[in-house]
Amino acid sequence: MLVISLAAFAQTSEPAAVVIRAGTLIDGKSDKPRRDQIIVIRGNRIESVSDAAGAKMPSGASVIDLSHQTVLPGLIDSHTHIFLQGEDPAKGGYDANILTAPLALRAVRAGVAAQRALQQGFTTLRDVETEGAGYGDVGIKQAINQGYIPGPRMVISTRAISTTGGYMLEGYAPELDMPKGAQIVDGPVEARKAAREQLDHGADWIKVYMTHRSWVGKHGELASQPTLTVEELRAIVDETHGWGKKVACHAYSGIGLHRALDGGCDSIEHGLDLDDAAIAQMLKQGTWYVPTLSVYYTDWAPADTADGKRDRLRASAHEVSFKKALKAGVKIVFGTDMGGIPWTEPIAQEFTHMVDFGMTPMDAIQSATSRAAVMLDMDDQIGVIAPGAYADIIAVPGDPLNDIKVFENVQFVMKNGKTYASK
Numbered sequence: 001m002l003v004i005s006l007a008a009f010a011q012t013s014e015p016a017a018v019v020i021r022a023g024t025l026i027d028g029k030s031d032k033p034r035r036d037q038i039i040v041i042r043g044n045r046i047e048s049v050s051d052a053a054g055a056k057m058p059s060g061a062s063v064i065d066l067s068h069q070t071v072l073p074g075l076i077d078s079h080t081h082i083f084l085q086g087e088d089p090a091k092g093g094y095d096a097n098i099l100t101a102p103l104a105l106r107a108v109r110a111g112v113a114a115q116r117a118l119q120q121g122f123t124t125l126r127d128v129e130t131e132g133a134g135y136g137d138v139g140i141k142q143a144i145n146q147g148y149i150p151g152p153r154m155v156i157s158t159r160a161i162s163t164t165g166g167y168m169l170e171g172y173a174p175e176l177d178m179p180k181g182a183q184i185v186d187g188p189v190e191a192r193k194a195a196r197e198q199l200d201h202g203a204d205w206i207k208v209y210m211t212h213r214s215w216v217g218k219h220g221e222l223a224s225q226p227t228l229t230v231e232e233l234r235a236i237v238d239e240t241h242g243w244g245k246k247v248a249c250h251a252y253s254g255i256g257l258h259r260a261l262d263g264g265c266d267s268i269e270h271g272l273d274l275d276d277a278a279i280a281q282m283l284k285q286g287t288w289y290v291p292t293l294s295v296y297y298t299d300w301a302p303a304d305t306a307d308g309k310r311d312r313l314r315a316s317a318h319e320v321s322f323k324k325a326l327k328a329g330v331k332i333v334f335g336t337d338m339g340g341i342p343w344t345e346p347i348a349q350e351f352t353h354m355v356d357f358g359m360t361p362m363d364a365i366q367s368a369t370s371r372a373a374v375m376l377d378m379d380d381q382i383g384v385i386a387p388g389a390y391a392d393i394i395a396v397p398g399d400p401l402n403d404i405k406v407f408e409n410v411q412f413v414m415k416n417g418k419t420y421a422s423k
């Protein structure tokens, strides 16, 4: 009797299968799409992927028909800020977030941003700091994982780290002790302590600002103010690697960018002006490159002002660096800086810039799927449609290899085996 009841329990506890019929499948890893595929999902994982002809359909499975669409793994944006909202100067710009927005308002807006990302097919975000909202991302991640709000898988970095003189808020009377959008450290001891605190409170990655202000230099180059010393960064990297985690470094150009590489950072964020030595060092050290092209085409100051010249130089230098890195074979990962861009805008606009600058559509897709997954130490778990991976699956109309803009019209989103959006 006991044996029979256990057998019955085993039967009912196995989740019913869900079958997706994919007209075209781009699995995130293979270089070629496949036609007419059957994806079997059980629970939150992919069980099998096979040709529709001759595929064994599990009995009692519910079927999702995407036979007229292209099916891909859920997308990964590896550089976002759910706690920023586009920073419209007319609405008080960056400073209003910290000076006037109650934390609850910031949390709700961050939740809405996360939901928007998911609806657009981004089933994983690496969110690179909360901009003065402390450990708010830890709470948002919990709210998503506990099912209170829909949202992507969150890889979070909490407060971020910079130095005195190296982050906003700034420009206020020196007598005022203003709050900062990042944790400020000076010296290797404080740097290591900040990393320890952030890791202790749930940071999956540590985010460091290696440059801050930028301007057009004496020789027309993009100059940027370095922040942490190599010794300070090394303390952070050493501590973080000890926890089995990685360090993302915001770095524009010059001294700060080179300190980031000498200090052993794992990913260069933005990397607006990568000189040949930086590219060679990135190749040697296996450093990831997360360019964020789109955001540097927004909010340019007037062309005849110093800020306007700098804004245009940021974009043009970034284009050259992206092309050089692509040609050299640097590991490029998709990132947008959403939050710097209003969350009402399409995240997928970044694909268009990448392809315009010479990346093949398949390469761009892999930068937002399997390659990002490797950077996040989640290879074969996310960013791929293959047996054993999480069932993070999207569908777009038409052929993204011919028209990358179809990613701005994602029609189906599944995360963890659960369907969130279906047009």
Ligand SMILES: [Zn+2]
Residues within 6 Å of the ligand: 079, 080, 081, 128, 337, 340
């Ligand atoms: Zn950013």
